[in-house]
Amino acid sequence: MWYVYFLKLSSGDIYVGSTNDLKRRFSLHRAGQVLSTKARLPVELKSYVAVETKEHARELEIYFKSGSGKAVALKRLVRTSKPAE
Template sequence: MWSVYFLLLRNGDIYVGSTNDLKRRFASHQAGEVLSTKAYIPAVLKSYVAVETEDHARELENYFKSGSGKAVAMKRLIRGRIPT
C-alpha cells in the first residue's frame, strides 16, 4: 500500500507527500530529515489516502499540489480551520 499524506506545518502551510511507509516517513519529517519541511516542524498529520500502487500515489500527490486539487483536499480531506 502507498499513502498520499497531508501535513500541517508550523507556518500554517499544508505539505503533500507520498510514501509506502507512512509511519517511517512521518517520523523522518518530525526528526528534521526532510529538507522541504525541516524549518517548519513540528508538523501534524492531518489526513492521508491509501492507494494500491506507487503510480497512483504519485498521480494523486501531483493532483493535490495543483490548484483544484488543493481546493478538494482542503474541503474534503483536511477539514477544519487552518491557522494563518
C-alpha cells in the same frame, strides 16, 4: 499499499507527500530529516489516502498539489480549523 499524506506545517501551510511507509516517513518529518519541511517544524499529520500502487499515489500527489486538487484536499480531506457549529 502507498499513501498520499497531508501535513500541517508550523507556518500553517499544507505539505503533500507520498510514501509506502507512512509511519517511517512521518517520523522523518517530525525529526527534521526531510529538507522540504525541516524549517517549518512541528508538523501535524492531518489526513492520508491509501492506494494500491506507487503510480497512483504519485498521480494523486501531483493532483493534490495543483490548484483544483489543493482546493478539494482542503475542503474534503484536511480540516485546518473546527467547522462552524
